[in-house]
Amino acid sequence: MRVITLCVDGIDNAIGNGLFDWLRTQDADVICLQDMRRPEPDLAWEPEYQLEGYFGYFFDSPDGTYCGVGIYTRQPPKAIMTGFGFASGIDMDGRYVQADFEGISIGSLLAPGATSEVQSLEDKIQFFDDLQAHLSKITRKRREYIICGNWNQIHRDYDVENFEANADSSGALPFERKWMTQLFNDIGYVDAFRKVNKDKDEFTWWPSGELGEGDGWRIDYQVISESLSGAVEYGVVYKTKSFGSHAPVIIDYDIELF
Template sequence: MRIISLSVDGIHQAAQRGLYEWLSEQDADIVCLQDLRALEYELDHDIFHPEGYNAYFFDSGIKHYNGVAIYSRHQPKALIYGLGFASGVDMEGRYLQADFEHISIGSLLAPSANTELESLEVKVKFFDDLQAHLHKITRKRREFVFCGNWQMAHKSSDVKNAKVNEENAGFLAHERLWMDQLFNQIGYIDAFRAVNKDSDEYSWWPSGEIGKGDGWRTDLQVISEGLKPRVEYGVIYKNRAFSSHLPVIMDYDIEL
């Protein structure tokens, strides 16, 4: 099973840059997109419904703001819109999940704390609630893949000029600690790091232009522990740019 995830900085712009033509050549089973910046009714053109895929969208209800999508070659048994946090803070980001027989695949856009609509307080609450949710579902008899723009990097190897960026949202001390807890205590796996330990693998450039300024690896496929032996291949695709983020391509030894 091949899963591609990408934060697109606006789906219309990414389409104009050739995203869908590129995706048609990738033989992906699942494609998870984040930061669509479009409402679902604005995506009724054929280009946003590629042949051979079932298309699912979850917008923000606000024009030009966030939103996620999942494209799947196999029809899911169920879809889950949002994370259902009692606080309601999950709606400050966006999450869409497709459930199959023994595996669930989610497309996640976390709050960034870098926009007028988002704050560091909201981001902290979101990730506190998310941690509790991820801990709870470890008891379920199914595997999970959470694809997305997590809006934070884990280690110094994931941020160019890490020391300089320690005071910036996305690489603050409490955010790195949250990632430590996710991977070291709760037991989830950074799928890319299971097969690639290189220190110069970045997926996002805050400057808005690939290769300009400091690169960050904030785009992750986070998997449940049982999937670790199923990770076969992972790459951050660098040959073309469709946004300020690069696609993360992961292959798993799994049949849907």
């Protein structure tokens, strides 16, 4: 099974840069996209957003002007879930959509970035507090998870170029890195990419907007249940062609999804 995740900086921008043409060559089983910036009805019905051979499922913010996530899958899932159901409601701003298959769920996540008045640091802290409780809870279910997306924070200091210059930036703050450590060390999840690639110069996002220009960050992950750790066969950050400020993360799993 091949799973691709990409934060697209607006689906129109990414399609204009050749994203769909590239995806048609990748033989992916599931494609998770974030930051769609398009209302759900457009994504579901307008022909330019349909990917031949795939079923598409989407969730946008209430006003449809920012955020938004989507999943394209070769076969229809048994169920689709939107949002996590947090009491704070932060997750309902087009931040999560999940496709449930037999024994496994695959989600597309866009975490708050805390880079504007719309996404404050307080909102980000609340979101990750809620998410930690949710992820701890679902580890007890007889179900495996692959949660793909832009987590908007690094794990280790080498996951951002020139860490000292960026240490005070949202995404690299001590509590954010600690949260990721707890996720991987205590709660029972695994960074799928790091199972097969230990290189310290692998980045997925460039704030400058151009791949390879300025300091790179690795904030796009495929986070998997610990029980799937042995199924990771291959992982790469695709940087040959640019579709926006983020690069796709491709992971191959020894799993038969359909």
